[in-house]
Amino acid sequence: MLGRINHIALAVPDLAAAVERYRSSLGATVSEPQALPEHGVTVVFVQFDNSKVELLEPLGEKSTIAGFLTKNPDGGMHHICYEVTDILAARDHLKGAGARVLGDGNPKIGAHGNPVLFLHPKDFFGTLIELEEVK
């Protein structure tokens, strides 16, 4: 059901400092920052040969990652995003298997302009899973 690992998201308290570290210390290729007010984050993608790391900084009052950074002030690993070809079929299969979908259960549009959903971390051993529909 799952295809590629689209990205691994890391929450950071200071995006500019994280970008600088990934560029200079790790020699990585980093995208320009992209504000996603509806998700409450500013994102940057770090490109690797086979997948991406997404660095997330809180944006606005209702950021979805504010609570995570309160618990993990240094930052940390936030979620993993898998690609699916049909997000509604994947959602229905997972709900049938007892997994909970966060929010109202309907996909939103994510950082790549594709529909995305999040699954409850309690149903996947503490890991927050994002599904992204990529045709």
Place this chain on the structure above:
Amino acid sequence: MLGRINHIALAVPDLAAAVERYRSSLGATVSEPQALPEHGVTVVFVQFDNSKVELLEPLGEKSTIAGFLTKNPDGGMHHICYEVTDILAARDHLKGAGARVLGDGNPKIGAHGNPVLFLHPKDFFGTLIELEEVK
């Protein structure tokens, strides 16, 4: 300097239950369990089209992930592993950039039989980074 994302490691309290969930709910392809006593873990690899997820369960008294699971009893995202072609050159570059290498600073042999090193999460915004030499 970094090439592919080799794997993303998730610590789980019950490997058999996690394997069952990744197989049945997510429809993923999962390897046989592999005991790595010198790392204090039993590992299973979940294969995706472009990379792998490594599920880790503690093994023995001195497991390196026991403390993590005490803090995160449900499990959670533990580390991310990047491939490098020359692990000693990568280590020396990173040390020069102020990053700390865990342990005695010398590579050990990891789950794939290749030399691996871990970098201090405080130097990478709370994310534990493994480097694996893949020629």
